[in-house]
Amino acid sequence: MAKLYGLGVGPGDPELMTLKAVRLIEECDIIAVPKSGQSINVAYTIAKGAIPDLDKKCIVELDMPMTRDKEKLKASHDAAAEQVKKWIDEGKNVVFLTLGDPTIYSTYAYVHNRVRDAGYETEIVPGIPSFCAVSARLNDSLTEAEEELHIIPASYDGTEEALHMKGTKVLMKSGKSIGKLKEYINSIDNPPSVKMVERCGMEGERVFTNIDEIDENASYFSVLIVRDKK
Known part of the structure; x- marks a missing residue:
């Protein structure tokens, strides 16, 4: 068949x-x-x-x-x-x-x-997920030891609450929400580390290693990695 x-x-x-x-x-x-x-x-x-x-x-x-x-x-x-x-x-x-x-x-x-x-x-x-490729492009791991990993669709409700969960947060489907996310993260006391890769592995790829660098007008194909500072 x-x-x-x-x-x-x-x-x-x-x-x-x-x-x-x-x-x-x-x-x-x-x-x-x-x-x-x-x-x-x-x-x-x-x-x-x-x-x-x-x-x-x-x-x-x-x-x-x-x-x-x-x-x-x-x-x-x-x-x-x-x-x-x-x-x-x-x-x-x-x-x-x-x-x-x-x-x-x-x-x-x-x-x-x-x-x-x-x-x-x-x-x-199966194919390699975008957030695994993004973490590799950033030359870093996603999790270590007992750290939790959370995959969050950032263009939907509940993202701000999710950012307070323990462990590494992967924000997918960020799109038009990037500006709002930057504003909220910067308002947090002792804000977490934030990195982003736009169009990972594609033409026009851009890497942002801190939240202030991140372009609020980045494309739909943008993945943010949010980690608590150690």
């Missing part, structure tokens, strides 16, 4: 793609990429860096709008899942490319759950 693969291409550098990811992309019949309104799909661009003749494959965009409108999101996820099921019914293996890892804040999960729950065969192929 044909299968759906949710495949993580990693954070940006094509050399960080796994051997399994490259093999499956080369072997599968259809490569699905999320269409979000951006002119260039980032996951596709990363994969093409590892597989130069990727454009010879059957590449299909699935509409995945960047919105929080629940009805629009449900409609797009339903439609994408139905299309994937049709391909599988035709005996075609499908790879759905996703930035970073498919299990971490990935649009793919909504399609995966629908296809899996309908009785089709599915498999998740």
Whole structure:
């Protein structure tokens, strides 16, 4: 039976793609990429860096709008899942490319759950998460000994409270919230250490080693690492 693969291409550098990811992309019949309104799909661009003749494959965009409108999101996820099921019914293996890892804040999960729950065969192929690549780019560890690690979607409510948890805080999906985050962190007594990498491993990468340097207008692809000062 044909299968759906949710495949993580990693954070940006094509050399960080796994051997399994490259093999499956080369072997599968259809490569699905999320269409979000951006002119260039980032996951596709990363994969093409590892597989130069990727454009010879059957590449299909699935509409995945960047919105929080629940009805629009449900409609797009339903439609994408139905299309994937049709391909599988035709005996075609499908790879759905996703930035970073498919299990971490990935649009793919909504399609995966629908296809899996309908009785089709599915498999998740992990990729290197962005925050691991960011920590490596900063030449530092994320945690040591008994330290806890918290992964926080910074563009949602509750971020300020989360910043007071013990351990290392990773702020993802920061986007337009960066300015607000800087202001709040600077208001804390004995504020924590904050570093950020924008577009890690991609063209236009920028590294910020303290909170005052951080550009409030940095792109969506920005990850902040917040640690208590020792």
